[in-house]
Amino acid sequence: MSGKETGVPARAPQKRTAKIRTAKATTQASPDRRVALEIVPEQHDFGTWQRVLQETLGVEDPALADLLLGELANQFENGKTGNGDADGQDVSAVLNGALAAVAGIAPSSTTEAMLAVQMVACHTMAMEMNRRARHADAPHIVSGYAHLAGKFMRLYIDQMGRLSRSRGTAQQTVRVERVTIESGGQAIVGAVAGNRPVPTDNGKP
Numbered sequence: 001m002s003g004k005e006t007g008v009p010a011r012a013p014q015k016r017t018a019k020i021r022t023a024k025a026t027t028q029a030s031p032d033r034r035v036a037l038e039i040v041p042e043q044h045d046f047g048t049w050q051r052v053l054q055e056t057l058g059v060e061d062p063a064l065a066d067l068l069l070g071e072l073a074n075q076f077e078n079g080k081t082g083n084g085d086a087d088g089q090d091v092s093a094v095l096n097g098a099l100a101a102v103a104g105i106a107p108s109s110t111t112e113a114m115l116a117v118q119m120v121a122c123h124t125m126a127m128e129m130n131r132r133a134r135h136a137d138a139p140h141i142v143s144g145y146a147h148l149a150g151k152f153m154r155l156y157i158d159q160m161g162r163l164s165r166s167r168g169t170a171q172q173t174v175r176v177e178r179v180t181i182e183s184g185g186q187a188i189v190g191a192v193a194g195n196r197p198v199p200t201d202n203g204k205p
Contacts, residue, residue: 058107
């Protein structure tokens with residue numbers, strides 16, 4: 001039906017997004033009483049899972065990837081295993097959600113990987129303080145938890161700024177407090193490139 005109008009609006013092209021490859025793990029009771037949780041890869045091929053974990057965290061060292069994974073797991077471990085923590089949430093699901101959050105930040109260096117894990121932990125604490133404030137009865141307890149939640153939220157914003165600066169995507173702002181121009185002088189506001197000849201009154205250098 002080339003060249004004819006059918007009266008049916010054409011479909012807008014669908015936006016395709018790349019699927020983030022994220023490592024997944026399950027948690028179970030550890031035989032060692034000193035360790036509350038033991039992390040078990042969901043994939044049967046441990047080598048493949050280890051590589052995906054390193055991709056998820058943006059690091060090349062397997063030992064560092066294991067360290068960061070353990071630090072993430074410690075944020076959600078509450079003396080329970082994959083059957084659910086004190087709030088009825090599956091620890092394995094929460095841990096995998098945290099890994100997906102790190103993958104979404106897409107760290108590409110050791111510094112960014114550590115910062116991404118800190119950002120997830122900071123967000124988790126902010127939400128936990130909000131939850132406790134919502135369920136508290138005494139006004140002074142509500143205020144205390146709300147204050148802590150605010151501090152974690154501000155810290156998270158600071159972490160976002162630090163991540164943007166490390167990637168060179170932060171917006172630079174020039175703030176001019178006061179400019180004094182003497183008689184016969186000129187002022188320039190904006191970006192000024194260096195190593196250029198300064199023009200005289202007749203417009204020539």
